[in-house]
Amino acid sequence: MLLYDSQVSGNCWKVRQLFAHLGIEYERRELSVIDRSGRRELLGELNPGLRVPTLVFDDGRSLGESNAITFYFAEGTPYLPDDRFERAQVLQWQFFEQYSHEPYIAVARFWAIAGITPPEAEREAKLRGGTAALRAMEAHLGDHEFLAGERYTIADIALYAYTHVAPEGGFELESYPAIRGWLDRVASQPGHIQITD
Amino acid sequence: MLLYDSQVSGNCWKVRQLFAHLGIEYERRELSVIDRSGRRELLGELNPGLRVPTLVFDDGRSLGESNAITFYFAEGTPYLPDDRFERAQVLQWQFFEQYSHEPYIAVARFWAIAGITPPEAEREAKLRGGTAALRAMEAHLGDHEFLAGERYTIADIALYAYTHVAPEGGFELESYPAIRGWLDRVASQPGHIQITD
Known part of the structure; x- marks a missing residue:
């Protein structure tokens, strides 16, 4: 999987932290959170918010919003309750x-x-x-x-x-x-x- | 159940709309979205955001955030996919x-x-x-x-x-x-x- 990422972004850290807990392998691609030019071309088809983190699965599907991404991967793990x-x-x-x-x-x-x-x-x-x-x-x-x-x-x-x-x-x-x-x-x-x- | 509600709030409408689809009965208590005095006293123990909608279950548990409330009640219904x-x-x-x-x-x-x-x-x-x-x-x-x-x-x-x-x-x-x-x-x-x- 490919994570459009930013090292200073707390939103991106959430995903990296959960992936570290779960031992999930992925590739990181750093985007600037200061110079946002080119975001529409890069992320327009992948994430309506045009923000990082944006995750692209190996089959081409994508998911935006840090908390939606962590919810998806935490299901069935100790990091999200079953109740x-x-x-x-x-x-x-x-x-x-x-x-x-x-x-x-x-x-x-x-x-x-x-x-x-x-x-x-x-x-x-x-x-x-x-x-x-x-x-x-x-x-x-x-x-x-x-x-x-x-x-x-x-x-x-x-x-x-x-x-x-x-x-x-x-x-x-x-x-x-x-x-x-x-x-x-x-x-x-x-x-x-x-x-x- | 008791819904702290506001008729002009789209966030509150989300909950009322889903409850109407699901035939869920509840009591509404109108709060002003303009005069917010007294919110801490009223909602402080119920919802960290001190916002409407806030839902109080019959057993005293409570839930805030319109989208968390609709996610909770939509699980297992046609309004939230199983996938x-x-x-x-x-x-x-x-x-x-x-x-x-x-x-x-x-x-x-x-x-x-x-x-x-x-x-x-x-x-x-x-x-x-x-x-x-x-x-x-x-x-x-x-x-x-x-x-x-x-x-x-x-x-x-x-x-x-x-x-x-x-x-x-x-x-x-x-x-x-x-x-x-x-x-x-x-x-x-x-x-x-x-x-x-």
């Missing part, structure tokens, strides 16, 4: 990540990586939204070892992706002890890989 | 909807409903993002009757929600004939309900 309600809780956290977490915390980090100085009002809006997401995680992780199903799943992989690099976007994690404990638990899973791997 | 890859394609379109469609098209409509006049640069950014999402849908629906699995699924319910009211946010659909044909096919499904129902 229907627990699977829905995994999805709840994955959708939370894409709507209420990534657009704030990942984008603030992207601005720092790309050397972009946004208007102050935009920077403050990112800080507000990202802080709300971290508070929601902190409240939940105060009572739970992992996000869903009381075990390490693709929900944890989804939220770890940009939470563990949140300080790069200006979100300090000192005041979130439950999140810090959870980050340590995720990082100590057998087969854990770095985003820079 | 693992087709289910992943449904998820791909649901995540596309939440990341690349809703933040532009639903928010532009929300501004119009709430009487908010955003800064011109923000309005243009919404228009650009929403247009990109509509173009991706138009390209796919030029070759397919429905978004995933070649049949009507919760992926179509997810994208119909805010696409059919996109003109309320300033997105005209005249130049998207494939989308307009698909909107008609979705609206002609047995048991189709209006967002205002």
Whole structure:
């Protein structure tokens, strides 16, 4: 299989991390997340979002969206519960990540990586939204070892992706002890890989 | 079951539409999408996103995120394919909807409903993002009757929600004939309900 990938992208790391857990072999093709020219030509037929990660199977079928890809490969493995309600809780956290977490915390980090100085009002809006997401995680992780199903799943992989690099976007994690404990638990899973791997 | 709901919300309509198809009975409790005070007290223990829809089961368990809720209830019904890859394609379109469609098209409509006049640069950014999402849908629906699995699924319910009211946010659909044909096919499904129902 071929993974259109980016080494700095937390979304791509999710797929690489699950593949590492499962021992899945694949080829990586690096795309820039800063220069996006040529995305339509390259990914237009493969992924409506024109984003990385995009996965191309050996038979030519393709799949976009990091959380759809990990859901597909995690089915029937320890990384996705068999219980229907627990699977829905995994999805709840994955959708939370894409709507209420990534657009704030990942984008603030992207601005720092790309050397972009946004208007102050935009920077403050990112800080507000990202802080709300971290508070929601902190409240939940105060009572739970992992996000869903009381075990390490693709929900944890989804939220770890940009939470563990949140300080790069200006979100300090000192005041979130439950999140810090959870980050340590995720990082100590057998087969854990770095985003820079 | 109790659904924390909003009549103007396309995200809530997705759940009401699937429940109508499946003949599921539930109680609705209307929350304002404009005055969000009290959301933490009301939804804090139920849904980390503090958003509607939030569903509370009779045994007290709860689930947030419109697309996680519809995925849960669609399993084992005609509205979600049994095939693992087709289910992943449904998820791909649901995540596309939440990341690349809703933040532009639903928010532009929300501004119009709430009487908010955003800064011109923000309005243009919404228009650009929403247009990109509509173009991706138009390209796919030029070759397919429905978004995933070649049949009507919760992926179509997810994208119909805010696409059919996109003109309320300033997105005209005249130049998207494939989308307009698909909107008609979705609206002609047995048991189709209006967002205002």
